[in-house]
Amino acid sequence: MNALTRRGVALAAAAALLTAVAACSDDANTPPAEVPGVSATEILVGSHMPLTGPAAAGYSEIAPASKAYFDYVNANGGVHGRKINYKFLDDGYNPANTQTVVRKLVLEDKVFAILNGLGTPTHTGVLDFLKTNRVPDLFVASGSRSWDQPSKYPTTFGFNTDYTVEGKILATHIKATYAGKKVCFFGQDDDFGRDSLVGVEQVLGAGAVVAKEKYVTSNTNVAPQIGALKAAGCEVVVLATVPGFTALSMGTAARIGFKPQWVVSNVGSDYQTLAKTLGAGKVLLEGMIGVSNLPSPVDAADPWTAMFKKIHDQYNSAAPFNGNAVYGMSVAYLFVQSLQAAGKDLTREGLIAAVEKGGFKGPWYAPLRFSKDDHSGFGGHRLTKVSGDSQEFFGPVYETDSESGPVNEYGEQRPTPPANSIPSA
Amino acid sequence: MSILRNSTLLRHLALTLLAGVVLYLLTLQLEPFRNFQLATVAAYLCATAGLTVLVGLNGQLSLGHGALMAVGAYTVALSQNRLSDAGVTGNQVLPLSLALGVLVTMAAGAVIGLAAARLRGPYLAGVTLAVAIAVPAATVTFDEVFNSEQGLPVYVEPPPLSLGLYFPNERWQAWIALAGALLTMLLLANLVRSRIGRNLRAVRDDEVAARLAGIHLARTQVLAFVVSAACAGLGGGLMALLAQSVSPGAFSLTLSLFLLMAVVIGGLGSLSGAVWGALLLVALPDLTHDTTDWVTLSPEVAQRLEGNLPLAVFGLTLIVVMIAAPGGVQGLLRRLGALVRRRVPTR
Numbered sequence: 001m002n003a004l005t006r007r008g009v010a011l012a013a014a015a016a017l018l019t020a021v022a023a024c025s026d027d028a029n030t031p032p033a034e035v036p037g038v039s040a041t042e043i044l045v046g047s048h049m050p051l052t053g054p055a056a057a058g059y060s061e062i063a064p065a066s067k068a069y070f071d072y073v074n075a076n077g078g079v080h081g082r083k084i085n086y087k088f089l090d091d092g093y094n095p096a097n098t099q100t101v102v103r104k105l106v107l108e109d110k111v112f113a114i115l116n117g118l119g120t121p122t123h124t125g126v127l128d129f130l131k132t133n134r135v136p137d138l139f140v141a142s143g144s145r146s147w148d149q150p151s152k153y154p155t156t157f158g159f160n161t162d163y164t165v166e167g168k169i170l171a172t173h174i175k176a177t178y179a180g181k182k183v184c185f186f187g188q189d190d191d192f193g194r195d196s197l198v199g200v201e202q203v204l205g206a207g208a209v210v211a212k213e214k215y216v217t218s219n220t221n222v223a224p225q226i227g228a229l230k231a232a233g234c235e236v237v238v239l240a241t242v243p244g245f246t247a248l249s250m251g252t253a254a255r256i257g258f259k260p261q262w263v264v265s266n267v268g269s270d271y272q273t274l275a276k277t278l279g280a281g282k283v284l285l286e287g288m289i290g291v292s293n294l295p296s297p298v299d300a301a302d303p304w305t306a307m308f309k310k311i312h313d314q315y316n317s318a319a320p321f322n323g324n325a326v327y328g329m330s331v332a333y334l335f336v337q338s339l340q341a342a343g344k345d346l347t348r349e350g351l352i353a354a355v356e357k358g359g360f361k362g363p364w365y366a367p368l369r370f371s372k373d374d375h376s377g378f379g380g381h382r383l384t385k386v387s388g389d390s391q392e393f394f395g396p397v398y399e400t401d402s403e404s405g406p407v408n409e410y411g412e413q414r415p416t417p418p419a420n421s422i423p424s425a
Numbered sequence: 426m427s428i429l430r431n432s433t434l435l436r437h438l439a440l441t442l443l444a445g446v447v448l449y450l451l452t453l454q455l456e457p458f459r460n461f462q463l464a465t466v467a468a469y470l471c472a473t474a475g476l477t478v479l480v481g482l483n484g485q486l487s488l489g490h491g492a493l494m495a496v497g498a499y500t501v502a503l504s505q506n507r508l509s510d511a512g513v514t515g516n517q518v519l520p521l522s523l524a525l526g527v528l529v530t531m532a533a534g535a536v537i538g539l540a541a542a543r544l545r546g547p548y549l550a551g552v553t554l555a556v557a558i559a560v561p562a563a564t565v566t567f568d569e570v571f572n573s574e575q576g577l578p579v580y581v582e583p584p585p586l587s588l589g590l591y592f593p594n595e596r597w598q599a600w601i602a603l604a605g606a607l608l609t610m611l612l613l614a615n616l617v618r619s620r621i622g623r624n625l626r627a628v629r630d631d632e633v634a635a636r637l638a639g640i641h642l643a644r645t646q647v648l649a650f651v652v653s654a655a656c657a658g659l660g661g662g663l664m665a666l667l668a669q670s671v672s673p674g675a676f677s678l679t680l681s682l683f684l685l686m687a688v689v690i691g692g693l694g695s696l697s698g699a700v701w702g703a704l705l706l707v708a709l710p711d712l713t714h715d716t717t718d719w720v721t722l723s724p725e726v727a728q729r730l731e732g733n734l735p736l737a738v739f740g741l742t743l744i745v746v747m748i749a750a751p752g753g754v755q756g757l758l759r760r761l762g763a764l765v766r767r768r769v770p771t772r
Contacts (some may be wrong), residue, residue, distance in 0.1 A: 052733055054674075089714075095576060096675035099668045100465070104711075107458035107595070121575045125670035132583070132594060189568055190575035216565045216574050218673075 037112030038346050043339070044085045046105030048117045048126075053092035054217060058243060058273050059118060061319050062141065063088040065328025066116065068316035069308075069336075073422055079339045080346070086332075087111065091122055098122040099129070106135055113138055113351065116159065116331045120144040120191050127153050136351050138338065139331050139377065143267070144191045145402055148376035155348075157355055158377035159331060161266065161293055161366065163192055163240065164402045167199020169291055169381050170238055170263050172398065172407045175203060178236050178261060182210045184229050186222075186249060187240030189214040196240035196265060202404060210234060215245060222248050223256075230258040237261070241268040247277040250284045263289045266381060270323035271391035272297065290391070291381035293366050297326050298390055304363035307417045330363050337362065337423040361415045362423065365397045376402065380410055433618050441611045448603050457595040461667070462707050464595065467602035468663035470703035471609045473688050474696055475656025478613055480685070481694025482622065483649040484629035485541055486549055489556035491681030493654050494661030495673070496533045496560065497526040499571060501662035502579045502671045509580040516582050519601065519666070526662035527655050534654020538647040557681045561673035576672025579665050602663045609656050614696055616652065625649055686739060690746045692755030701754040709742070710735035 037044035049063045050056045067086045074083040087109060091097040098117075105111045106129070113136035117123045120142045127146070130137045131153050139159035140147045143166065147158035174183055185200060187193025193214055201209060211232035213225035226249060229237060237260045239246055246268040253259070268274075269290025275282040295304040308329045312321050319325060339346070341354035358370035366380030380399030384391050396409040418424065429436045452460055476490050504522040508514070537556055541549050564571035571577065584597035616622055624645050627635040636642055665671045687706050692698025713734045750757040 094674045094677075095670045095672050096664065096668045099670075100461070103458050103461050103595070107456065107461070121670070121672050121674070124575075124578060125668055128581075128669060129594075189565070189573040218562075218565065218574060 035112065035347050036110040038082070041082055042085055043079070043082045043346065044087065044109065044111045045113050045115050045335075046102075046109060046111035047086070047088040047115050048091040048098050048101045048105075048122065049088045050093040050118060050122075051088075051090035053094065055093040055119065055242075058270075058322075058324050059141075061322070061324040062116070062118065062328040062331075064316055064319055065312065065325040066332040066335075068314075069311055069329045069332035071315045072311045073332075073336055076420060076422060079336055080344045082346070084336075084339075086115070091119075093119055093122060095122050095125045098126055102126045102129065106130070106133055112136070112346075112348070115139060115335055116141045116328075118142065120146070123147075127156060131155060134348060136348050136355075138351075138355065139334060141327075141331070143195070143377075145195060145376070146191070148374065148402075150373050150375045153375075155352055157370065157375045159334075161291075161378040161381055162376055162402055163195035163265070164199035164202070165379060165400055166265055166291060166381060167196040167201075167238070167240070168203050168400050168407055169199075169383075169398045170265070170289075171200040171203035173289065173383055173395075174236055174238070174263060181235040181261075182233055183208060183236045183238065184211040184213075184232060184234035184260070185209050185238045185240070186213045186215070186225060186229060187238075188242065188245070189216050192265075192267070193240045196238070199402075200238055203407065209238075215241075217242065217245070220244075220248060222252050226252045226258065227256060229253075229260070230256060234260050236263060239264045239268060241265065243268050243270060243273045243277060247274055247281075251278065251281055254281070254284055261287065261289070266291045266293070269384065269391075271386055272320075272322045273324075275389075285386045286388075288386045290384045290386075292323075292384050292393070293364050293378050293381050294323075294326050294330050295363050296384075296391060296393065297322050299392075303417050304414070307421050308363075311421065326363075333362050333423060334360055334368075340424060363414065363417070365414060366399050366410060367412070434615060437611055437614045441607050445603075445607055448607075449600075452596050452599045452603070455596075455599075457593045460593065460595040460599040462711070464599040464602035464663075464667055466703045466707045467599070467606035468660050468667060469684075469687070469706045470606045470700060471660030471663065472657045472684055473660075473691065473702045473706075474606075474609055474613050474699040475653040475660070476684055477688040477691070477694055477696065477699045477702070478617060478625070478656075479649050479653035480688060481698075482617060482629060483625045483646065485646060485649060486546075486685075487541075487553045487650075487653070488550055488678075488681050488685065489537065489553035489560075490653075490657045490684045491676045491678065492557045492560035493530055493534060493537075493657035494664060494680070495564075495671070495676035497530045497658030497661030498665035498671045498676065499564070499577070500526040500529040500658070501665045502577045503570070505580045505665075506577065514580075514582060516585055519582070523605065523659060523662045526665075527658045530658025530661070531651050531655045534651045534657075535647060537654070538650025541650055542643040542646040553681075554678075557678045561676060564673045571673075574673055576670055576674075579669050579671060581666055581669050598667055601666065605659050605663050609659060610696060613652075613656070617696070621645075621648065683739070686743050690743055690753055692753030692757075695753075695755045698753050698755035705739075705742070705754075709739055713738050 047063055051060045070084040070086050089101040091101045116139050118141040123140050124146060137156040139157060143160035143163045145162050147156050185197055187196055211229055211234060213228055215222050215225060239249060239262060246264055274285055295302045297305060299305050308326055309321055312325055337360050338355050342351040355370055356372050358368060360368050364378060365382045366378045369376050369379045380397055382393050382397045383395050384393055398407050399410040400407040429439060472490055472494055479485050479487055501522045504525045508518050540552055544552055565573050584592045584594055624640050627640055628642055628645050632642055687702030688699055690705060691702030746753060
């Protein structure tokens with residue numbers, strides 16, 4: 001027998017074997033049974049996070065904080081007797097990796113749900129996959145409006161206040177406080193910047209923003225844009241920037257002697273993160289206006305901050321307690337609340353129905369908007385201001401919609417934290 | 426059997442068919458996640474096979490194949506989205522989009538190839554490096570079309586209903602990607618054993634001798650670049666279909682370097698080596714991840730290793746392979762095969 005024939009026979013034999021096995025399987029026409037990721041003692045939940053790469057700074061601290069809260073809940077009996085196993089994988093903020101990582105979680109690890117997947121470009125790519133597999137896709141960590149499409153993506157729910165709502169609230173403050181001043185805009189060249197600008201112009205009027213500039217995260221030279229803003233005579237600059245670029249913008253402006261009033265998006269206005277980046281230049285942050293919806297990590301008098309800090313010190317003490325930690329724990333708190341509401345017989349449909357029923361109260365100031373035909377997250381923010389070495393809330397909580405609705409004050413107070421720090425149904 | 430031995434085309438066709446049948450049966454057996462990985466291997470294989478022909482057989486270095494994949498991917502994305510906007514949907518437009526991706530990448534490859542044919546060694550590396558950096562940057566400059574760093578979603582039709590209502594999407598993806606990879610391998614295998622293939626090797630081995638033998642140097646080199654680009658374009662297009670999105674971050678310089686590392690580890694200049702390379706590109710990150718799962722580490726260390734470890738392992742593998750087996754995985758197998766054959770007396 002010559003080599004070629006031998007190879008041919010071997011391959012043919014392998015093919016015949018495979019055919020014989022293949023004849024036994026027919027999964028193309030049968031729907032899958034049972035609830036993936038749920039046993040009598042455990043719920044497996046997955047997430048994709050930028051633990052390395054360009055977005056890792058700060059954002060990599062979110063998932064460990066969520067896990068710390070779950071560890072606390074597990075140590076206190078879990079939810080309906082089940083412990084939460086939170087498995088978050090690194091996607092390096094690269095959409096191609098997100099595809100692989102989320103498939104691994106859903107198809108191989110068989111997670112019950114995806115929680116708090118981070119990033120607009122990364123998460124956009126897996127929406128169709130999660131929908132096809134009917135996986136609950138809860139509380140996406142981004143303020144894009146794409147998550148709110150209940151008829152197209154029935155299992156996806158947002159978390160962050162969306163960027164348009166945020167823009168409207170910032171603009172309302174500008175209109176009331178800086179009337180007659182020249183308002184300009186500097187934003188990221190994606191949904192983040194664009195949606196934010198839509199909100200700002202919704203309130204101020206289309207022609208009111210004198211100059212608009214944009215940046216991309218791969219180019220850290222913002223001197224041309226900041227120079228253009230200075231040349232346009234801007235007095236108030238709205239920033240739809242990530243923390244690194246908030247710091248860059250302020251530093252660059254200071255160097256060319258440009259001192260406008262900065263009004264900054266929630267994502268890019270966490271004082272601790274910015275102060276750490278700017279170092280000695282943190283004096284530039286004085287007077288900065290921002291917005292937030294979650295308790296301030298530096299305000300020890302806030303009962304929710306105190307509650308999270310205690311759990312953080314016990315289960316995640318190696319990480320800093322900052323805005324990211326509070327964010328991660330708030331997400332985890334809301335998830336536990338949803339599980340409680342979904343009841344003992346946990347199914348994917350049951351969880352979706354429970355979230356759609358809404359009515360969740362917690363550490364957040366503005367209300368969650370969840371309902372059958374609204375899958376967007378929070379509907380508002382409260383303004384913050386930097387003075388001295390701290391960032392404090394001021395004024396009322398504002399709420400509004402993502403369209404042309406008015407910006408209203410939201411009067412309802414937050415509840416006090418539950419005694420055992422675990423929400424009931 | 427003698428017909429097969431005498432006709433390269435028929436032999437390759439038969440082998441491709443056989444591989445196709447085996448892979449088809451394999452996709453029926455595999456779990457959806459493994460099928461997705463198989464599809465990713467197939468997409469990478471298109472690119473690595475093209476690259477190994479360029480680098481291994483023609484001796485031209487390219488650090489810009491990741492960017493060429495991006496050209497293919499963005500073309501497929503734009504074509505799929507435009508067609509679905511225009512109301513032209515269905516799975517039959519897929520080959521059209523992929524073909525368009527290949528054509529556009531070939532044009533890009535021809536331009537780079539024309540420059541490359543005039544350059545040698547580090548200068549050639551420099552030009553292709555510039556391509557690897559310029560293409561992702563172009564998506565930011567022309568953000569109206571390419572939507573900057575956020576990238577574009579890619580419209581992909583679900584598997585045809587005739588396959589069954591619960592037909593796993595991953596199996597469908599694997600079929601598409603494998604079809605592309607098999608076609609690439611068939612065409613390349615024929616090419617390298619043809620007159621053109623001999624020309625490519627002649628130019629690599631000695632340019633003066635090749636010219637004396639009547640081979641047009643520049644033409645051969647540009648041709649090699651165009652062929653290689655076409656393969657990269659197909660690979661990129663398949664990646665876009667698998668990821669259902671394209672963004673510059675997915676086609677960074679790292680990808681270009683990874684592709685080159687993969688073909689070197691697999692065995693430079695050999696198409697089978699390209700298969701090993703593509704397998705490694707998918708398997709190494711997964712394997713390292715699973716090993717970190719076994720070992721219990723403090724969460725802090727685990728978080729730091731996550732994502733960084735595959736890079737380190739890939740680098741280490743490259744160093745080890747270069748020292749222990751300069752011919753790559755395929756070279757090693759060949760040596761082993763020869764060893765076994767010497768021990769076992771022939772019948």
